[in-house]
Amino acid sequence: xxxxxxxxxxxxxxxxxxxxxxxxxxxxxxxxxxxxxxxxxxxxxxxxxxxxxxxxxxxxxxxxxxxxxxxxxxxxxxxxxxxxxxxxxxxxxxxxxxxxxxxxxxxxxxxxxxxxxxxxxxxxxxxxxxxxxxxxxxxxxxxxxxxxxxxxxxxxxxxxxxxxxxxxxxxxxxxxxxxxxxxxxxxxxxxxxxxxxxxxxxxxxxxxxxxxxxxxxxxxxxxxxxxxxxxxxxxxxxxxxxxxxxxxxxxxxxxxxxxxxxxxxxxxxxxxxxxxxxxxxxxxxxxxxxxxx
Numbered sequence: 001x002x003x004x005x006x007x008x009x010x011x012x013x014x015x016x017x018x019x020x021x022x023x024x025x026x027x028x029x030x031x032x033x034x035x036x037x038x039x040x041x042x043x044x045x046x047x048x049x050x051x052x053x054x055x056x057x058x059x060x061x062x063x064x065x066x067x068x069x070x071x072x073x074x075x076x077x078x079x080x081x082x083x084x085x086x087x088x089x090x091x092x093x094x095x096x097x098x099x100x101x102x103x104x105x106x107x108x109x110x111x112x113x114x115x116x117x118x119x120x121x122x123x124x125x126x127x128x129x130x131x132x133x134x135x136x137x138x139x140x141x142x143x144x145x146x147x148x149x150x151x152x153x154x155x156x157x158x159x160x161x162x163x164x165x166x167x168x169x170x171x172x173x174x175x176x177x178x179x180x181x182x183x184x185x186x187x188x189x190x191x192x193x194x195x196x197x198x199x200x201x202x203x204x205x206x207x208x209x210x211x212x213x214x215x216x217x218x219x220x221x222x223x224x225x226x227x228x229x230x231x232x233x234x235x236x237x238x239x240x241x242x243x244x245x246x247x248x249x250x251x252x253x254x255x256x257x258x259x260x261x262x263x264x265x266x267x268x269x270x271x272x273x274x275x276x277x278x279x280x281x282x283x284x285x286x287x288x289x290x291x292x293x
């Protein structure tokens with residue numbers, strides 16, 4: 001669809017779409033969103049769901065309290081917007097693939113590259129999110145009432161390149177949802193922030209659980225903090241390794257109120273602070289580090 005005159009390319013309101021495969025492509029030339037989903041349920045069975053939205057001034061892909069579900073098909077969500085790239089807002093967004101891969105990619109202008117509040121579950125498939133922003137945070141996951149990500153053995157890859165932040169992982173109102181759990185798959189998070197006081201990777205109040213899978217965080221913020229774990233954030237594995245690599249100004253890696261816990265995996269912490277006023281390459285406070293092997 002193509003929209004002009006402050007309208008969206010494709011708008012779906014309070015509706016349900018069920019088919020063997022679903023493809024939606026929307027472009028807005030003036031003011032609106034490329035694709036706008038408001039209380040929409042999309043189901044595709046074994047088929048794929050592909051949604052692609054572009055907007056000069058609005059969000060590329062905007063969804064509010066909407067569900068996208070397949071029974072093994074892949075899900076691909078892409079948005080390029082003058083405001084935000086991909087924006088899943090509201091309290092009850094759900095993206096479930098039940099074995100298929102999930103890919104979310106957003107390029108934002110004045111806003112976040114990818115903002116996702118809700119639940120993501122691949123049930124064995126891989127989950128990949130990539131956000132790029134010219135003015136804000138690259139990838140911002142969580143918040144709202146209930147947000148979480150589960151892959152049940154699939155790999156999770158989260159990447160954000162932004163200005164004020166690279167990747168931000170937020171807690172939500174109900175604590176049981178504050179989990180990013182691969183159940184044995186690898187978890188890889190990489191973020192880059194360019195602004196003063198920016199944070200490359202910022203887990204806040206969330207639990208990253210790798211099980212037998214490795215958990216690796218890499219954060220770069222030349223004028224800020226490479227990686228900051230705060231507000232009770234934790235990273236845990238059973239046999240998987242935990243590796244954190246941060247490069248920043250005053251701190252490369254700062255664990256101010258967070259915990260790292262593994263049964264028998266290795267823990268690697270590397271931090272580089274480059275400012276003349278640098279405080280520490282690596283700083284660990286709070287619950288700190290625990291290994292039983």
